Every structure is written in C-alpha cells, then in structure tokens.
Amino acid sequence: MTDRSFTTIENQWITLKDGTRLAARIWMPDNAENDPVPAVFEFLPYRKRDGTCARDESTYPAFAAAGIAGVRVDIRGSGESDGVIDGEYTPLELANACELIEWIAAQKWSNGSVGMMGISWGGFNCLQVAALRPTALKAVISIASTVDRYNDDIHYKNGTHLSAQLSWAATMLAYQSRSPDPELTGNRWKDMWMERLEAEPFFLEEWLQHQRRDDFWKHGSIGDNFGDVEIPALVIAGWADGYRNTPLKAVEGLGPKSKAIIGPWVHKYPHFAWPKPRADFLGEAIRWWNRWLRGEENGAESLPQVRAYIMDAIKPAARRDFDPGFWIAKDRWTSPEKQHFHVNADGALASGAGRGVGGEAFLRSPLDTGTSSGEFFTLKPDAEMAVDQRGDDAGSLVFETAELTGDLDCLGMPVVRLTLSCQAELANLCARIVDVHPDGSAQRVSFGVLNLAHRNSNEHPEPLVPGRKTEITLVLDACGYRFAKGHKIRLSLSTSYWPMILPPPTDAGVTIDVASIDVALPKLGTAERIAMKEPENPSPLPTYIEHHAGATRRAVTRELSHARTDYLIHEDTGLHEHPQTGLSTRQLREELWSISDNDPTSMTGRSVWTCDMSRPGWSVRTVSMAKISCTKTDWVLSASVLAYEGHDQIFEKTWEKSVPRDMM
Missing domain, CATH: 2.60.120.260 (Galactose-binding domain-like)
Structure with missing residues (x-):
C-alpha cells in the first residue's frame, strides 16, 4: 500500500453514556468516510497533550500513512478528560474502554474493526479488555505488560513488597495532580483541575490493603483464565525491564493465537528502545493490524510463536547502549529442557x-x-x-x-x-x-x-x-x-x-x-537463527524545543558513623516546549531510600515530584510527596499535594495512614 495522506485531530471529545467527556487525539487517514479504515485504540492516564506526545508522534503517523486510524484517549481524570481516576484497571476503566471501542466501530470512517495497543498501563488494559470480548476488538499488541497483577507488576513479587510500589504511587499522584491544558478545555480548566486535586486517590493506600493475592489482584490478571482471550495477541517485552516474564507466559497460556517478541530493551517501544539493537516495531505492528483488522493475507498468523534476542556474555557497565547477541525463533514454544x-x-x-x-x-x-x-x-x-x-x-x-x-x-x-x-x-x-x-x-x-x-x-x-x-x-x-x-x-x-x-x-x-x-x-534447545529488521528511522522520536537540559543521577552513600545507607534518585526531564502547541513542561523527581544496619524497621522511602506546565502568560506547578516507613507491625504512610497557579499557592492536601503488615 502506498502512503496515504492523513490529518491529525488534536482534540476530539467523546462523550460516554454516563455523560463523562473524554479527550482523544486522532490520526485520521484522509477520505476515510468514503474509504473506511480500521482503527488502533490506546487508553492511558499519561496525558496525550504533553505526557506521551513524543512517542505517539513516532508511532501513529506511520499507522495513518498505512491507512490505519490511531485513536489515543486519556482515561477520565487525566489530561483533558473529565472526572477523577478511580484506580488501576478498575471495572469502570475497562467498561469505558469497551464503550470507546463501540464508539470507534460505529463511526462513518471506521470499517468496524478495532485493535487495541499500549505499553505498560496500555499493555495491561488491552489484554484485560480483550478478556471482556467487545465485539469490534479483533486483535491486540501488548508491550511491557503482565498477565499476573500480583507477581509481575510494581506492587508485590512472590509476597515481597517492591519499593516501586511507593515510587509508582508517587508518580501517579504527580501525574493525576496536573492541570488540563486551557487551550483545549477553555475556561473549564481550573474547575476540572480543582476537582482532581480534591478527589484524586493516593493509590498506595489501597494497594497496601491487599498484601495477599486476593480478588483485588485477580481482577485483570488474565493468566488466571487465559481462555477468556479469544483474539490474536502480539506480546512484547525487553530483558532489561521488570515485565520480561509476560511474553513467554502469554504464549504458554494463549497458545498459537499469540506471538512473542523479546529484545534487550528497557521499558520502551522497540523502535526507539535501549539498549540496541532495536526492532522495526512499526513494520511488525502494521503487518499485524493489516492481517487482523482488514483481513490481508500476509502470513502474520504463521510467524514463529517466539522471537527472542539471546544476550551474549554482557559486560556490566554504567551505561549500555548496545548489547551483543543474536536473534532466534521458535515456531512453537514448549517447556525448555x-x-x-x-x-x-x-x-x-x-x-x-x-x-x-x-x-x-x-x-x-x-x-x-x-x-x-x-x-x-x-x-x-x-x-x-x-x-x-x-x-x-x-x-x-x-x-x-x-x-x-x-x-x-x-x-x-x-x-x-x-x-x-x-x-x-x-x-x-x-x-x-x-x-x-x-x-x-x-x-x-x-x-x-x-x-x-x-x-x-x-x-x-x-x-x-x-x-x-x-x-x-x-x-x-x-x-x-x-x-x-x-x-x-x-x-x-x-x-x-x-x-x-x-x-x-x-x-x-x-x-x-x-x-x-x-x-x-x-x-x-532447537532454534533458528534469524535476522530481525531494525527501524528504517534510527531516531524516530520528534525533537522539541529545549529550554533547560535534563539530568539523571543515582548515588549510594554509607554514613559510617551512623551505620546508615542512603540510596538517592534524581530525575529531571528538563524544560521542553512542544513546537506546535507552545506548551512547556518539566518534571523533577527526587527520591531517597534509607536503612540502618541491623534494624529492618529503620527503612524509609520518600519520593517528591515537582511538575511544571507553562506557556506565555500562564503557568501552574504541583509538588507531590509520598513517604513510607514501618514498624514491626505496621506500614506507615504519608503524602501531600501542593498546587500553584503562577506564584500563588491555591491548594494543599495531605494523607496519613497506618496499615497493618500482613506476613511481610
């Protein structure tokens, strides 16, 4: 197919049956109302306007040029969408996703076939939505996801408590505290922002209520019943990421209708991930969508069930830009000797x-x-x-x-x-x-x-x-x-x-x-050596205007006189302006973990996020803090959010909570 011209719809309001208005960014192939197209849907709380815009702009234009519409929707309470988020992968979120799939399939420009895709949150919920079997959903691509929310996510791992649970709760507190963009919402922006600030949950409080693998974690864990997923699934991950188990678990559970790709990568899309070598994700995805969303006979169903990069004697280093190794394929995955x-x-x-x-x-x-x-x-x-x-x-x-x-x-x-x-x-x-x-x-x-x-x-x-x-x-x-x-x-x-x-x-x-x-x-065991195509564009991410460079640092210090170890994380995205929207954003994360010799109850963790958004004549800031400490019997939590319009503080909220430890 020759490249098709397309139009980017910066903001499309989609009103749900309950009256909630969600915000979508759509990449629409031209003349689709006369020549309907399939669509790929992604549903996230990470803000299409400023959070995922770079990766979206590296992916969806290629889909649209191949005649596939891209529909990127912000979950309620995030970006420019109405309401307040109610948690991770909740029944409400998944029901909204099914309703949005129905909306997409009913549009005049749609051929009635929808795919769902995403990395991390979007990789999770596309598998979970597939298990609900909405009629128009024909295939999914799930990247860096899980089939077991308890054991293969940022919360718990075989009953141990991951520190990432605090880190991610702090991240979500910061993400959900941010303002919508007045350029899209108009004068409603401040009322919407205040509603979020007043009502947003502190996720860690709920997560710590479920320290065992109970029904809370079974919800959305498709590995408990793989048979609920009846459509083809392409499941992708990287060896350097925490979600490395999912592709093999998925092909074991879903069978021949699933395919796995595992590369050397961190938690990123394969066409711009590190360490290299990268993979031609766009080509893989377009082939997948064309097979399952428009019926093109292109052999996608006959791809090897597992394609994996075998890392070859990797040398530890402070930075790894390229990992030596080789790609292999297994037509059918079986339990290894x-x-x-x-x-x-x-x-x-x-x-x-x-x-x-x-x-x-x-x-x-x-x-x-x-x-x-x-x-x-x-x-x-x-x-x-x-x-x-x-x-x-x-x-x-x-x-x-x-x-x-x-x-x-x-x-x-x-x-x-x-x-x-x-x-x-x-x-x-x-x-x-x-x-x-x-x-x-x-x-x-x-x-x-x-x-x-x-x-x-x-x-x-x-x-x-x-x-x-x-x-x-x-x-x-x-x-x-x-x-x-x-x-x-x-x-x-x-x-x-x-x-x-x-x-x-x-x-x-x-x-x-x-x-x-x-x-x-x-x-x-028996495997075929293969060549894995790399991306045609070695630098697919767009370049934005840099006003202040970013920085990253990790440091371990041991205070010998007090027998204490500190682990410091400093992450500064830098200040960047989107050249089309004029919106400048910056996020700063400062996280500190401490522990003293011979006293496990001395452990503390504290994560602080500062998030700035601005354009000429308008600026907002939120400062979010989350902290955990412990006694022998309890987890002790605290959190706060401060919000500023210009230089004026306009909001403050705090949480404090103790949660009994349950065998951990």
Whole structure:
C-alpha cells in the first residue's frame, strides 16, 4: 500500500453514556468516510497533550500513512478528560474502554474493526479488555505488560513488597495532580483541575490493603483464565525491564493465537528502545493490524510463536547502549529442557542433578545488600539497570562453576530449589544467576525473590515454623542469555535485596542445607537463527524545543558513623516546549531510600515530584510527596499535594495512614 495522506485531530471529545467527556487525539487517514479504515485504540492516564506526545508522534503517523486510524484517549481524570481516576484497571476503566471501542466501530470512517495497543498501563488494559470480548476488538499488541497483577507488576513479587510500589504511587499522584491544558478545555480548566486535586486517590493506600493475592489482584490478571482471550495477541517485552516474564507466559497460556517478541530493551517501544539493537516495531505492528483488522493475507498468523534476542556474555557497565547477541525463533514454544547444577565437594556448582555435597550454611545478609539491583522497571540504559554484582555478592552466599568449557545458551525461567530453616516466622530470600567474566566482573542474568511465608501460596501464606527445615522452590525471572566459554556461572543467595525489596519486620537470617541446592537453567534447545529488521528511522522520536537540559543521577552513600545507607534518585526531564502547541513542561523527581544496619524497621522511602506546565502568560506547578516507613507491625504512610497557579499557592492536601503488615 502506498502512503496515504492523513490529518491529525488534536482534540476530539467523546462523550460516554454516563455523560463523562473524554479527550482523544486522532490520526485520521484522509477520505476515510468514503474509504473506511480500521482503527488502533490506546487508553492511558499519561496525558496525550504533553505526557506521551513524543512517542505517539513516532508511532501513529506511520499507522495513518498505512491507512490505519490511531485513536489515543486519556482515561477520565487525566489530561483533558473529565472526572477523577478511580484506580488501576478498575471495572469502570475497562467498561469505558469497551464503550470507546463501540464508539470507534460505529463511526462513518471506521470499517468496524478495532485493535487495541499500549505499553505498560496500555499493555495491561488491552489484554484485560480483550478478556471482556467487545465485539469490534479483533486483535491486540501488548508491550511491557503482565498477565499476573500480583507477581509481575510494581506492587508485590512472590509476597515481597517492591519499593516501586511507593515510587509508582508517587508518580501517579504527580501525574493525576496536573492541570488540563486551557487551550483545549477553555475556561473549564481550573474547575476540572480543582476537582482532581480534591478527589484524586493516593493509590498506595489501597494497594497496601491487599498484601495477599486476593480478588483485588485477580481482577485483570488474565493468566488466571487465559481462555477468556479469544483474539490474536502480539506480546512484547525487553530483558532489561521488570515485565520480561509476560511474553513467554502469554504464549504458554494463549497458545498459537499469540506471538512473542523479546529484545534487550528497557521499558520502551522497540523502535526507539535501549539498549540496541532495536526492532522495526512499526513494520511488525502494521503487518499485524493489516492481517487482523482488514483481513490481508500476509502470513502474520504463521510467524514463529517466539522471537527472542539471546544476550551474549554482557559486560556490566554504567551505561549500555548496545548489547551483543543474536536473534532466534521458535515456531512453537514448549517447556525448555533444564541444565541442572548442584554443589560438589569443593563447594562449587557442578553440572548434574541430584543431591550435592555440603553441610549447613548460615546466611544473614547486610540489610543494604541489593544496591546494585537497579529499578524494577527501567526507562534508560544506565544505573536504572542492574550494574556490576560484585558489591551485592559480597553480602551473599555464593556458589559458582569452574570456567565453562563451552557456551551455554539459555531461554526461559531458571528454577532454584533448596532446603532451609529460620528461627523466625518471616524472612525473605533472593536468588540471582550471575555471569562471571574472566576479569571478575559480574552481570546479573536473572533473579527471583520470595517471602518465605508465601512459599506455597500467595493467597494463603503460612508463617515459617521456627527451626523446622522447609523445602523452597524459587522460580526466577525469564532470561535469554549465552554464558560464554571461559566464563563462570554464579548462584548468589541473599536475605536482603534493598531498596528494590523492602525488608521483613525481623532479620533472623536463614540456615541453608547446601547439599539440597539445585539450580536448573532453561536450555535454548532447537532454534533458528534469524535476522530481525531494525527501524528504517534510527531516531524516530520528534525533537522539541529545549529550554533547560535534563539530568539523571543515582548515588549510594554509607554514613559510617551512623551505620546508615542512603540510596538517592534524581530525575529531571528538563524544560521542553512542544513546537506546535507552545506548551512547556518539566518534571523533577527526587527520591531517597534509607536503612540502618541491623534494624529492618529503620527503612524509609520518600519520593517528591515537582511538575511544571507553562506557556506565555500562564503557568501552574504541583509538588507531590509520598513517604513510607514501618514498624514491626505496621506500614506507615504519608503524602501531600501542593498546587500553584503562577506564584500563588491555591491548594494543599495531605494523607496519613497506618496499615497493618500482613506476613511481610
């Protein structure tokens, strides 16, 4: 198909049946009312006007030029949409999405077929909406998403409490506190803004009410019943992101109607993600949409079920712009054969299954073990990603192989099994698979964490029986990796993984039966080496006017005189002006985590966001703060929002709440 001309509709009001008016930005192929087109719909709370505009402008024009309309809608209470958001992936949000799909399919310009797409929030809700089976929804593309909201999102991970839960609650507090753009809403902007400021929820308060995998988390977790999704799904993720498990889980659960692509990337679209190599996402997506939204016979249904990038002996670095490796394809995904390792008489990992050798080893990691872990989900290929693991391994119990005599290629989820005991009812365990280079540098390949009370169930946890030996199975995150000849494979075990994982109320340590340790690495097996097309445009993101450069910094400081460790995050987007809208925006995030030696209840986290919006003669600012601390029995929360019009403070709101700890 030759490129079709198109028009960008900067703001289209869509009125829901309950009277709520939502704001959409639409990329419309010309003459669509006479030559109807399919549409791709994306539904987010991240503000089409200033939040996702750059990535939208790198994607939807290409769809429109291919004769596919793009409809990007802000969820209620965000951007220029009416109302107030009521949470993540709520029944109201999903019902609104179904209504919007119905609206799109009924337009004169529509051929009646709708696809739904997104990354992160939009990747989550497109799968969840697919499970509701709206008639016009024919296919989805889900990027950096989850099929299990409890175990594979920013909240909890096998019963452990992720620090990202505070970080993301602070982010959403900042995002939802921002003003609509008066250029689109007119004089209503301030009334809409004040309504949000007064009524927006502090998400963390609700999330902490559900520390087990109860019905709150089962809602929207399509992995509990994959059969609800009947349409084709292309599921994409990156190995450097926290959502790396979803593509393989999706193809296992959804079967041949699903396809997976996994690259080396952080939490970004594949055509502009880091580390490189990138992938031609636009070409992949247009082929997908043309097959399922207009019936084009282009072979999309016959694509390999899994295409994955196998990372080749990655060297840890402060920034990784390119990760060496190679692409493979598997026509049908099956459970991989495992390469087992046990501990031998020399205390090393040796190939082979079965009971190893060794006595008992007591492990009680320093509480600040984990500062090399990076963030749960990553947006840049710098210290947000895991860095050299030697510092964390110093506080861990480690076992490693001799130098490998040949390459070992892996694809799938490693599994670690062992027997341990603990003198307390609660403890955490972290297991990491590490690639040790000949120079001693150590690259984290995969990791898993477990609240030991959740060893048998996330819904019905049971405290440990002090002193009793307990068998543990820990499934680690998926990986695609080549351990090179001459390297070593290391298993690192720790009872702390801070600040990514918040500590339990006590720090008793665990005693591990060394002979029981079994490490099972998933072998790549039969696979075809393939070439994966890269984007035609190596820099697809638009360039905006820069008034002030951005900056990023992560630092770990140890106050030796007070035995305290601080982990600082500084993120400044810089001040940028959109050349067409004239809107300038800037977001500053300052986050600080602290913990003291030998006292898990000393842990604190504080995240502050400052968000500025302006154009000549008009400016607004919000300052949002969220904080968490703990006692042995409670999580202690506080939050606040300040709002300014020009230099004048016009609003202030605070929250304070204590939530009982539930086996964590």
